[in-house]
Amino acid sequence: MSSRSKIILGLGLAYATYKTLSYLWTKNTANTAAKPRFSYRKWTKRDISQYTGAEEKPILIALDGKVYDVTDGRSFYGPGCAYNVFAGRDASRLLATQTFDDGLTEEELDAPIDPLNDLTDDDRESLDAYIGLFGVKYQCVGVLVEPTSSA
Numbered sequence: 001m002s003s004r005s006k007i008i009l010g011l012g013l014a015y016a017t018y019k020t021l022s023y024l025w026t027k028n029t030a031n032t033a034a035k036p037r038f039s040y041r042k043w044t045k046r047d048i049s050q051y052t053g054a055e056e057k058p059i060l061i062a063l064d065g066k067v068y069d070v071t072d073g074r075s076f077y078g079p080g081c082a083y084n085v086f087a088g089r090d091a092s093r094l095l096a097t098q099t100f101d102d103g104l105t106e107e108e109l110d111a112p113i114d115p116l117n118d119l120t121d122d123d124r125e126s127l128d129a130y131i132g133l134f135g136v137k138y139q140c141v142g143v144l145v146e147p148t149s150s151a
Contacts, residue, residue, distance in 0.1 A: 052088035
């Protein structure tokens with residue numbers, strides 16, 4: 001396991017511990033959690049591209065075929081924040097390879113979903129660590145699919 005993956009996994013485990021302890025400390029209080037913003041559904045890359053946090057909209061990120069509502073992480077993924085480049089898009093390859101680019105393009109929206117077949121073992125390990133972290137921290141709101149043709 002690479003040191004990068006160990007750090008990400010460690011952060012995920014620390015967060016899960018925090019959430020568990022937080023629940024135990026507050027389990028007798030009224031549930032004031034907000035209603036989920038989205039129902040579980042199928043999303044295309046164009047669908048999620050509308051959710052970058054701009055104009056106080058929610059923030060969605062796709063990872064390895066699943067779409068997560070990361071709005072609660074607005075301080076990381078919101079407009080002007082360090083990881084906003086991942087918002088509103090399939091960030092699988094970017095997170096797996098720890099790559100930042102200039103942001104979402106029309107070309108990316110029109111391209112097929114990346115099958116990620118050429119990731120190295122280290123890249124796959126890194127992506128799996130992010131998937132574990134997102135699975136603990138954020139709500140999965142659906143799956144990423146190719147658009148259906150209307151022809």
